[in-house]
Amino acid sequence: MIHKEGYRELAGLLIILGVLNFLVSVYAPPVALTISLIVSAILFLLVLQFFRNPKRQIRVADDNMVYSPCDGKVVAIEEAHEGEYFEEKRLQLSIFMSPLNVHVNRNPISGTVNYFKYHPGKYLVAWHPKSSTENERTTVVIGNGDTEILLRQIAGAVAKRIKTYLDVGDKVTQGTELGFIKFGSRVDLFLPLDANVKVEIGQKVKGNESLIAEI
Numbered sequence: 001m002i003h004k005e006g007y008r009e010l011a012g013l014l015i016i017l018g019v020l021n022f023l024v025s026v027y028a029p030p031v032a033l034t035i036s037l038i039v040s041a042i043l044f045l046l047v048l049q050f051f052r053n054p055k056r057q058i059r060v061a062d063d064n065m066v067y068s069p070c071d072g073k074v075v076a077i078e079e080a081h082e083g084e085y086f087e088e089k090r091l092q093l094s095i096f097m098s099p100l101n102v103h104v105n106r107n108p109i110s111g112t113v114n115y116f117k118y119h120p121g122k123y124l125v126a127w128h129p130k131s132s133t134e135n136e137r138t139t140v141v142i143g144n145g146d147t148e149i150l151l152r153q154i155a156g157a158v159a160k161r162i163k164t165y166l167d168v169g170d171k172v173t174q175g176t177e178l179g180f181i182k183f184g185s186r187v188d189l190f191l192p193l194d195a196n197v198k199v200e201i202g203q204k205v206k207g208n209e210s211l212i213a214e215i
Contacts, residue, residue, distance in 0.1 A: 003104060005163060005180045006051025013047055050182075053104055056208040058175035061110070063144045066195070068210040069108045069151055069178060070187050072097040074203045082190045085115050085141055085150055090190040093197065093212060095205060097185050105153060105164075105187060106207045110174040111144035113166045138164045138179070142172060147215055150190035153181055175208045191215060 002010070017040040024036045058067060076094035097103055118138045136155040141148050153162050164179040166172065181187075189212065191197075196214040199205060205212070 001053045001055065002048070003051045003053035003180060005182065006048075009182075010044075010047060010051065013044060017044060050099060050103065052102060054102060056106075056175070056206070058208055061174050063109055063111070063146070063174070064214055065211055066108045066149065066189070066191065066213045066215060067106070067174065068095065068199075068205040068207050068212050069106050069189065070095055070097055070104070070205075070207045071101040072187070072205060074199050074201055074205060075186075077197055077199070077201055079193065080190075082150060084117075084139055086148075086190065089193060090150070091193050091195050091197070091213075093189045093191060093199070095187045095189075097181070097187070102207065103181050103185065104207060105151075105178040105180060107142065107172045107174055107176050107178045108151065108189065108212065109142055109144055109149055110172060111142045113140060113168050113170040113172060114143045114148060115139065115141035115150075116164070116166055116168050118162075118164070136162060138162055140164065140166055140178065147192055149215075150188075151178070152188040152190070153179060154186040154188065155181065 021033065021036050021040055025033045072095040074093065075096045076092060078092055079089050080092040082088065082090045116139070120136055138153045140151045153164060155162055161182045162179065165177060191213055192215055198211045198213055
């Protein structure tokens with residue numbers, strides 16, 4: 001299944017490759033057309049796989065369980081000061097998404113969107129320490145009545161378009177789509193300090209399938 005965010009990019013790429021291969025067929029020898037077609041097919045398949053959107057259901061829905069909001073690798077688990085909303089120390093858990101990962105972002109818990117803000121910014125590499133506060137990003141806070149979780153979508157050096165489908169006051173269900181980040185990026189979660197983390201640095205996680213923490 002292909003995500004809706006990829007429709008325009010895939011259609012545009014298909015048109016560009018079609019025109020390019022037509023010109024090659026007219027002005028270049030047959031061997032050049034064969035090479036061009038092979039390269040075009042590989043390029044199209046690479047972009048196609050980036051926009052894949054596999055169906056994944058939460059196995060056990062529970063507001064005390066925080067599921068991974070995306071596919072990727074855990075690159076940070078540490079106490080950090082969160083100054084945009086909580087203005088206090090929280091447990092930060094960061095997940096880096098390479099261009100090969102599924103880039104759909106999902107709601108880690110059910111609840112109400114208590115805060116949302118989009119921040120324009122730089123495009124530092126996603127693993128850069130300052131990317132969390134200086135890159136283009138969105139901040140979403142979801143509260144379930146007992147606690148609140150902050151999720152931050154962060155653009156990287158390649159990813160320069162963040163989509164978030166939520167707004168303040170929205171009721172969200174654990175595991176449903178939160179947004180999409182195009183072409184490599186990072187997601188930060190800010191959890192309560194007493195959260196029981198279930199992953200470790202370097203571990204690969206999958207959205208809706210990997211249990212990140214219990215709160």
